[in-house]
Amino acid sequence: MRLPASLRFLIPVLIGAFLVFQVQPLLARRILAWFGGGSSVWTACLLFFQAALLLGYLYAHLVIRYLKPRTLLVVHGSLLLVSLVFLPLAPAESWKPAPGDDPVLRILLLLTCTAGLPYVLVSSTSPILQALYARSKPGASPWRLFALSNTGSLLGLLSYPVLIEPRLALDGQALWWSGLYVCYAIGTLFALIPGSGGAVESAVEGLEAVAEKPRTLAWIGLPALASVMLLAGTNYLTTNVPPTPFLWILPLTAYLLSFILTFDSDWWYRPWVFAWLLGAALLVLAACVRRAELTFEVWILAPAITLGVFVISMWCHGELVRLRPGPARLTRFYLMIAAGGALGGLLVSVVAPAVLPGSAEFPIGLALVALTALAMNYGKNIVRDAAHALVAAIVISVGFAYVQDFVGNSVTTARSFYGALRVTESREGGSRVRTLVHGLIAHGTQVLEPVSEHMKATSYYAYGSGVWRALERSKGLSGRRVG
Numbered sequence: 001m002r003l004p005a006s007l008r009f010l011i012p013v014l015i016g017a018f019l020v021f022q023v024q025p026l027l028a029r030r031i032l033a034w035f036g037g038g039s040s041v042w043t044a045c046l047l048f049f050q051a052a053l054l055l056g057y058l059y060a061h062l063v064i065r066y067l068k069p070r071t072l073l074v075v076h077g078s079l080l081l082v083s084l085v086f087l088p089l090a091p092a093e094s095w096k097p098a099p100g101d102d103p104v105l106r107i108l109l110l111l112t113c114t115a116g117l118p119y120v121l122v123s124s125t126s127p128i129l130q131a132l133y134a135r136s137k138p139g140a141s142p143w144r145l146f147a148l149s150n151t152g153s154l155l156g157l158l159s160y161p162v163l164i165e166p167r168l169a170l171d172g173q174a175l176w177w178s179g180l181y182v183c184y185a186i187g188t189l190f191a192l193i194p195g196s197g198g199a200v201e202s203a204v205e206g207l208e209a210v211a212e213k214p215r216t217l218a219w220i221g222l223p224a225l226a227s228v229m230l231l232a233g234t235n236y237l238t239t240n241v242p243p244t245p246f247l248w249i250l251p252l253t254a255y256l257l258s259f260i261l262t263f264d265s266d267w268w269y270r271p272w273v274f275a276w277l278l279g280a281a282l283l284v285l286a287a288c289v290r291r292a293e294l295t296f297e298v299w300i301l302a303p304a305i306t307l308g309v310f311v312i313s314m315w316c317h318g319e320l321v322r323l324r325p326g327p328a329r330l331t332r333f334y335l336m337i338a339a340g341g342a343l344g345g346l347l348v349s350v351v352a353p354a355v356l357p358g359s360a361e362f363p364i365g366l367a368l369v370a371l372t373a374l375a376m377n378y379g380k381n382i383v384r385d386a387a388h389a390l391v392a393a394i395v396i397s398v399g400f401a402y403v404q405d406f407v408g409n410s411v412t413t414a415r416s417f418y419g420a421l422r423v424t425e426s427r428e429g430g431s432r433v434r435t436l437v438h439g440l441i442a443h444g445t446q447v448l449e450p451v452s453e454h455m456k457a458t459s460y461y462a463y464g465s466g467v468w469r470a471l472e473r474s475k476g477l478s479g480r481r482v483g
Helices: 005-031 037-068 069-086 103-136 143-164 170-192 216-239 245-262 271-290 298-322 327-355 359-376 384-408 466-474
Strands: 411-415 418-428 431-438 443-451
Touching: 005 037, 005 103, 005 143, 005 170, 037 069, 037 103, 037 245, 037 327, 069 103, 069 170, 103 143, 103 170, 103 327, 143 245, 216 245, 216 271, 216 298, 216 327, 216 359, 245 298, 271 298, 271 359, 271 384, 298 359, 327 359, 359 384, 384 466
Parallel strands: none
Antiparallel strands: 411 418, 418 431, 431 443
16 A cells, blocks of 8 residues: 555654654663763763764755755665664673773763664654655645654653563663664655655755745754753752652653644744743742752652753744744754754763863853843843843852852862762861762761861761661671771
8 A cells, every 4th residue: 555655754754753762761771880870871871862963964964955866865775774783782791981981981982883873864864854855745844744753752752761661671672672773764765765755856946045044043052052951950950869760851851842842833832921931930940959948859859840941942942943944944954953952962961060060050051041031032022021131130140159159168079970079067066077968968977176076977877877777786797897
């Protein structure tokens, strides 16, 4: 039975998008314990996938711009065949880090050698087939294919923790993904065959002549802001609560959902509604930054950050859709979106740990969003202008206070791939104590004054604690060694 032309595009787009977001938790889950089990493993993986997505969109832009349909079929088909060599996606044990290795670099190299080519090709599917769909059906909007692509991505992301991970061992997950990838490759080749209801032999005359001025800065800047808030929010959430992988998926789900809604229809994004929601979200997230005083629990912090990321992403992507070009510039538009996403990932995963204290990228990101919203909406409504200016002032002051608290009240600070640590001194009654803190959690305390209590066991090891009880019970047992 002959499939309708639209389904020939739709099926590989959906399968490809599903694969894109199945492989992310699959590989992150596989290497999580190798690199310490923290949320930084997840953000480093996201950096790779954002960079690979950028390469996929660049590849799509070039082949659509310079290759004829028959040449495209040969080139893309050949690369798909070569990519089968990478299957199944299972990194070798030799990739485990050795002492002294740079974890981020090691993760990027591991993922490149394990899944680089397949992921780049899968990432390129949506823009390639959308461009060909626009050519084969002049006047038809390709944007819903992008929304459907993100629906497939969301299904891939959510089905992993619910259906795949509980039922399949890691090797079984790799085989499942690889089998679906082969099906995707066949469907993509079928859609690319000229004259099959897929790609047409020549581009529609005049598409490339559409005189639309590209708004490159906004196309890069808005996705970069959304990406920064996704990763910074995830880092902040998992710094102060147990590093549960499911929590990492919540902000990413909100981020993906914003893509689906904004690119599906203009009905979902109402600028004046989200202008006010954005201000409310920024204030709530600023309160989360001050949770040391407000004592937020995880059941408050997790939904607050997830909803905050959703509202910010809806605003960023909604404004992005309002600036979208005609179909002739579709692949360039997606290339800029991917560049913005990769830039945000680079800033949070690589630059921030090197130059910023604590989780300062989170309040700094909030301030950047507030200032961007103020700049983009200034002059449209005097009441809204005043409200945005007030929100921006509050968020910036919270950011300054966060940095001052982290650095100014610390004896010393240090930050690496595994987190941010600080040592503080304080007075507790008549004693002066020094405390090691990660996020908002104290991991050890030493009494400095009076000197007579200098060697006194504290925190986890204090009199009556679980560790103290275990040591007391073990007294006199043979082979007792305590480090």
